[in-house]
Amino acid sequence: MSDPEHALHLFHQMLRIRRLEEKSAELYSAMKIRGFLHLYIGEEAVAVGVAQALAPEDAVVATYREHAHALVRGLPAKSIMAEMFGKQDGCCRGRGGSMHFFDIETRLYGGNAIVGGGLPVAAGLGLADKLQNNTRLTCCCFGEGAIAEGEFHETMNLAVLWQLPVLFLCENNLYAMGTALERSESQTDLTQKAASYGMRAAAVDGMEVLAVEAAASEAAHFIREKRAPCFLECRTYRFRPHSMFDPELYRSKEEVETWKQRDPILTFKTQLFDKGMLDEARLDHLEQQVAAEIAEAVTFAEASPLEPVDDLTRFVYSERSPE
Amino acid sequence: MSDPEHALHLFHQMLRIRRLEEKSAELYSAMKIRGFLHLYIGEEAVAVGVAQALAPEDAVVATYREHAHALVRGLPAKSIMAEMFGKQDGCCRGRGGSMHFFDIETRLYGGNAIVGGGLPVAAGLGLADKLQNNTRLTCCCFGEGAIAEGEFHETMNLAVLWQLPVLFLCENNLYAMGTALERSESQTDLTQKAASYGMRAAAVDGMEVLAVEAAASEAAHFIREKRAPCFLECRTYRFRPHSMFDPELYRSKEEVETWKQRDPILTFKTQLFDKGMLDEARLDHLEQQVAAEIAEAVTFAEASPLEPVDDLTRFVYSERSPE
Amino acid sequence: MSAPTQQQSSYREAVRAGLHEALQQDERVFLMGEDVGAYGGCFACSKGLLEEFGPERVRDTPLSESTFTGMGIGAALGGMRPIVEIMTVNFSLLALDQIVNNAATYLHMSGGLFNVPLVIRMATGGGKQLAAQHSHSLEGWYAHIPGLKVLAPATLEDARGMLLTALEDPDPVLIFEAAVLYPMEGELSPVISSVSIDRANVIRTGRDLSIISYGASLHKGLGAAEQLSEEGINAEVIDLRSLRPLDDATIIGSVKKTRRAIIVDEGWRSGSLAAEISARIMEQAFYELDAPVERICSVEVPMPYAAHLEQAALPQVTSIVEAARRMVVRNG
Amino acid sequence: MSAPTQQQSSYREAVRAGLHEALQQDERVFLMGEDVGAYGGCFACSKGLLEEFGPERVRDTPLSESTFTGMGIGAALGGMRPIVEIMTVNFSLLALDQIVNNAATYLHMSGGLFNVPLVIRMATGGGKQLAAQHSHSLEGWYAHIPGLKVLAPATLEDARGMLLTALEDPDPVLIFEAAVLYPMEGELSPVISSVSIDRANVIRTGRDLSIISYGASLHKGLGAAEQLSEEGINAEVIDLRSLRPLDDATIIGSVKKTRRAIIVDEGWRSGSLAAEISARIMEQAFYELDAPVERICSVEVPMPYAAHLEQAALPQVTSIVEAARRMVVRNG
Ligand SMILES: Cc1ncc(C[n+]2csc(CCOP(=O)(O)OP(=O)(O)O)c2C)c(N)n1
Ligand SMILES: Cc1ncc(C[n+]2csc(CCOP(=O)(O)OP(=O)(O)O)c2C)c(N)n1
Ligand SMILES: [Mg+2]
Numbered sequence A, B: 001m002s003d004p005e006h007a008l009h010l011f012h013q014m015l016r017i018r019r020l021e022e023k024s025a026e027l028y029s030a031m032k033i034r035g036f037l038h039l040y041i042g043e044e045a046v047a048v049g050v051a052q053a054l055a056p057e058d059a060v061v062a063t064y065r066e067h068a069h070a071l072v073r074g075l076p077a078k079s080i081m082a083e084m085f086g087k088q089d090g091c092c093r094g095r096g097g098s099m100h101f102f103d104i105e106t107r108l109y110g111g112n113a114i115v116g117g118g119l120p121v122a123a124g125l126g127l128a129d130k131l132q133n134n135t136r137l138t139c140c141c142f143g144e145g146a147i148a149e150g151e152f153h154e155t156m157n158l159a160v161l162w163q164l165p166v167l168f169l170c171e172n173n174l175y176a177m178g179t180a181l182e183r184s185e186s187q188t189d190l191t192q193k194a195a196s197y198g199m200r201a202a203a204v205d206g207m208e209v210l211a212v213e214a215a216a217s218e219a220a221h222f223i224r225e226k227r228a229p230c231f232l233e234c235r236t237y238r239f240r241p242h243s244m245f246d247p248e249l250y251r252s253k254e255e256v257e258t259w260k261q262r263d264p265i266l267t268f269k270t271q272l273f274d275k276g277m278l279d280e281a282r283l284d285h286l287e288q289q290v291a292a293e294i295a296e297a298v299t300f301a302e303a304s305p306l307e308p309v310d311d312l313t314r315f316v317y318s319e320r321s322p323e
Numbered sequence C, D: 001m002s003a004p005t006q007q008q009s010s011y012r013e014a015v016r017a018g019l020h021e022a023l024q025q026d027e028r029v030f031l032m033g034e035d036v037g038a039y040g041g042c043f044a045c046s047k048g049l050l051e052e053f054g055p056e057r058v059r060d061t062p063l064s065e066s067t068f069t070g071m072g073i074g075a076a077l078g079g080m081r082p083i084v085e086i087m088t089v090n091f092s093l094l095a096l097d098q099i100v101n102n103a104a105t106y107l108h109m110s111g112g113l114f115n116v117p118l119v120i121r122m123a124t125g126g127g128k129q130l131a132a133q134h135s136h137s138l139e140g141w142y143a144h145i146p147g148l149k150v151l152a153p154a155t156l157e158d159a160r161g162m163l164l165t166a167l168e169d170p171d172p173v174l175i176f177e178a179a180v181l182y183p184m185e186g187e188l189s190p191v192i193s194s195v196s197i198d199r200a201n202v203i204r205t206g207r208d209l210s211i212i213s214y215g216a217s218l219h220k221g222l223g224a225a226e227q228l229s230e231e232g233i234n235a236e237v238i239d240l241r242s243l244r245p246l247d248d249a250t251i252i253g254s255v256k257k258t259r260r261a262i263i264v265d266e267g268w269r270s271g272s273l274a275a276e277i278s279a280r281i282m283e284q285a286f287y288e289l290d291a292p293v294e295r296i297c298s299v300e301v302p303m304p305y306a307a308h309l310e311q312a313a314l315p316q317v318t319s320i321v322e323a324a325r326r327m328v329v330r331n332g
């Protein structure tokens, strides 16, 4: 944490995610956002730490819990908010919603809502890069629940066998909906699972943004150097229910409270205060900046028109001619 | 090999398989047998060795390369041959053919022709035994090619997680059709793959019937004692093409010839001769016995009627009322 | 005086009551699937069952659709009566090999030796803004497969009873519960029992046209019939209930009487179950038809998230009413 | 004088010629699947291509249908033009999630941002005594899915050209090659090019009825037409070629002319593509029909191994001829 500016940048990013999501939850209750809404609150250090290791030309394949990755990679909050409102100015013109953000500029290939479904796609992007001698990489995010799926296995094997430049980022928040890791995996050390394919694998405390940044950077460096895949497990926790429908019968309030002690934003804030890199005034300023960004996003989303119903059948097949 | 009678029994079983399959190949060329025909020639020590470890009440789930398992478990050669002829007296009334033998008495649950497709079924049989407190086990046979499938991964995990009494028997003949193991797996030590799930795993020389018997017995003992799964890799080789359609472009004649030096029947015969347990006269007698069995099977198959075409739509749904 | 004994229930509670009864009735029955236990079921259909019947009989599985479905097949072969829950039909694509290549074929391949008494339940359909990977209606696909039976409960009684019927069946039965119907409230008989699935139900009799539907769409058909009756058009409404086998007798009987039919089916139009029903009417009642059969299906797009687009993609009461008017006016 | 330049070829060689041309034409094209390389393709369609184009462009995969298909999607998104080969449609069930939930939805979910220029080839159909897990004809299922295009080459020209057409398409295209047709011999133009897939082909013109088919069944339809002509019944035969989209104009045009139609489709009858075509004829040509449309499909059983049972399960020339006679006599 030698560079105060960078440290504040990390803090700012985490704050943006947190506030965006808190606002989203509010707007869900207000029925402005509908469908499924999966919040990332508690896991912010993962998305922010990992993003530091990525270059602009790298690709990201994420899950339905992708708001944070989209935002931190550069998708404007306006675009995200309008999408969740189902509006025309949303990143997918309202067709995707919370679970399906896509973006060309930041190379965000979803927003995939089938657990494990993004892994083969990410490996394919890696194969395309390999065949085209590109030096970029693909970051593939998935929850620890995805590890039980057959596609995890198939993709790990192929990624190593064919030496594909993919960062397999496992966001281990200990639960897949209501299923605790130890009730779904015979081997709960996920790095060992990945290593069994001959994949380089590491785990990191996902509540510490600096630790995530360091581990992700090392992994990304390895991938770029060796043109080979890497598995990184970030051990984290979601503070909120799985989605807005979850009664959370499967874990105790105490467990959640204990983890909240390790809130990645609060602990990092304390560190920043301790190091004198942040004070109340700057914090206030940051909070205001973030609040303004999100307020603007909401205003934008409200004002954005709906996609005309006549356009319903667009984008089933391409309109542009094959290049 | 202290018990000569048992040793001769093993030899006899291997011979029955070999001769049955040689005859099948002949009958295929004569167009009496059609569809796909996958021969086990070269791999006989595996089926015979493993069968020694199984009790009559145990179940077997096999692949399309299942003639040997069916025969050695006790399905009559007549029944097998008639099935391959597509006749009414075949074990499946001609509906299954070479790839789909089933039998209630010997608890043979296929003959599954989808690679990997039998693994979940076997685990389910194991679960049923566990829930009913049965002490029997299920032996699940599959080729090393199946290991790349997602279902292998899912099944290994569940079998260990739920401690299911299943013997996962990997018949590693080094090729999946034309794909050599090292071109399909990043980790070619298959026991390590199984062990990564916390499964007890061992490998054995699949060309040595006594070694297979010993390893399988140990595995079966473990499964019965601990009510937990076990993985056993038998390293073997198929001397024939994958099926009757395979031009074998992917491996050299020399490689095949080298392996043929290790023919499980020839080497075991030599051992038996060396030990004085077998001589030309007894061998002759055995060969005649086997030849008679197979000749009888062919005659039986030839004579068996065809299933009436009017019965085509039987067995799509059950005829018996639910018990 | 039987009305007071009826009890108030939701479709969700009816499903749960069926599961409860099944677990209580038969030791061999167990429920297996993702989050059926500790979470209480992703649609809360199995809430409380883990506590009552324990983890051996209410089994939470890892995210391994293909394998736990295949294990259902194996467990059925091994003497149990498994109920496999796949959260929604969308995820069942991962288990399709087991369902089509194993469950549906074992009996035939084995020449009648091995039947597979397996029940698979899943939620289906759109209308909840869950977008293109969570809103499919693929039950029509399953109805294409010989060896399977396919049920689609549209009423509380069927939501509860069909599960018990399915468990009595020696062969694999798939039950598609319409996700939008879970909160639907209604009355339920206090007597819990299996229901006959031999016949489709004529829910409302009429003489001018037949509206043939199932699942969530049935209620749209009923809404349309209501509206049409105000215009003097008297629609008969049929709840198919079983999608495989289809009850040709009831369908054709109705169409021969009304001489006009509209099929309402949330599946995409091309290759829908509605197409099959239209083809059967063509084959069996062509000479009795006064107008070509119409289909009201989902527009052929992956389901969009935005509410106005999603509703535009789904069958609606208004489109049924308009089709009915067209038919009756043209040939009235 | 163009006839002498035609060259003799098999359907298999035509497929191979298409693959060869595709690999030669465009650096971005590569072929990926089980045993496409060292083995030469399970149906020998890619024999020699590994030697010519090397292992980077002719990629043998492990047995991992879901992942290598999904990797095709990713590679297409990443700028390549992958051709994924799945050995047969039966195994494609393992890859269905990727095809339906990803390949078919990406463009729409992303509001038009990401198209998936992916080609997937697979063999389909029965008739080779491969029994219940290797003989399905499920191309009709795929034709149900918006976002996919589905092609079924029945001729040598299409077997070669459709692959090139598919590669020019910005969206996912599935090509179903009928396994029984691989040995079929015929003539092939020396000019290798893509073929238009906008229209179905009227292979034989007639006035008494329309036989509508595709793939392997088309040849049975032609056989029936031949036989019928000896009886003075003049059948028009249509090769659908594209199963999604369907060419309504050609189908309906023909039926309006002949006023009778038989659809021949190797899929199981209930929920078949034939049902869809029948429903469309109902909707678009009801008043022009002289007889109800008939369907000749596979009997609804998992395919049995024994030759006599398998042939009894498959559509046959005689059943087409009989249906045609029935139609024409009844309404002649
Ligand atoms: C194939 C599939 N099965 C089931 C679901 C339903 N589902 C959505 S999220 C989820 C839990 C996934 O957990 P995990 O991978 O750990 O990610 P997390 O939600 O914890 O971030 C489940 C079961 C799905 N979307 N896809
Ligand atoms: C899911 C699936 N994919 C492909 C095939 C085609 N196929 C049949 S056997 C085989 C090779 C399997 O090899 P292995 O598992 O090693 O068994 P072996 O044949 O060597 O005994 C393949 C690819 C299939 N039957 N099922
Ligand atoms: Mg998780």
Ligand SMILES: [Mg+2]
Pocket: B143, B144, B145, B171, B172, B173, B174, B175, B176, B177
């Ligand atoms: Mg092998």
